[in-house]
Amino acid sequence: MSDNGTPFPPEEIGAFLRLCAGEWMALNSDFVLGAPDASEDDNSWHSSERGELVVAYLEPESPGEPGGLSMGAKGGLAQKLIFESQGNYRCINPQAGGQSSEEGSWELGTDGGLELVLAGGERRERIWFTKPNLRLRSWVHTPTGGLPSQAYFSSEIRRVSKT
Incomplete structure (x- = not known):
């Protein structure tokens, strides 16, 4: 349970x-696997x-839907992820003229981690919390x-800031 009585990790x-x-401070690591020009040194x-x-957080467009997220670098353009209750999502990218640029499926695991799978299965992303203010993300x-x-x-x- 969290401080406000809601289950942690989230169950829905x-x-x-x-x-x-x-607002999140992030440390990002990117790895190119099997890079042809990379030597051991x-x-x-x-x-x-x-x-x-x-x-x-974006309020749901229709009753019974989960809503979505608007996210982007501070001061930059934000993309939107819109989630549907049937387990699908779509990404609306401002650089694509506000059109849906990718679609996929989502599943919230029993461990509270969210897995996003891009249509076609080429990319899998996992987002999970270890504490309410510490979030981890990975994709392959x-x-x-x-x-x-x-x-x-x-x-x-x-x-976070205390007022």
């Missing part, structure tokens, strides 16, 4: 999405960077019929 998708809302196969992420890109080609991991700490 709407509560999970609401918990994602906030070369660090071009991975990179790490710090970032700021702003996430807002696996081209159809191939081995993983890229992986990403992010640890995100919610910015």
Whole structure:
């Protein structure tokens, strides 16, 4: 249970999405697997960077739906993820003229982790909380019929302030 009496980790998708809302400080690591130009002494196969992420909860467009998320770098364009109760999601990217740029499916596991699978299964993303203000994300890109080609991991700490 959290401090406000709601279950932690969240047991339903709407509560999970609401918990994602906030300003996050992120440490991101990106890995290119099997990079042809990477030698053992070369660090071009991975990179790490710090970032700021702003996430807002989007109220459902229709009754009975879970809602969505608006997220992007602080001061930058935000993409929207719209979740449907049947287990599908769509991503609306501002750089694609506000059109849906990708679709996939979602599943909230019994452990409270959210798994997103891009249509076609080439990318799987997992988002989970270890504490209400500590969120972890990972994704792996696996081209159809191939081995993983890229992986990403992010640890995100919610910015909180006492008033």
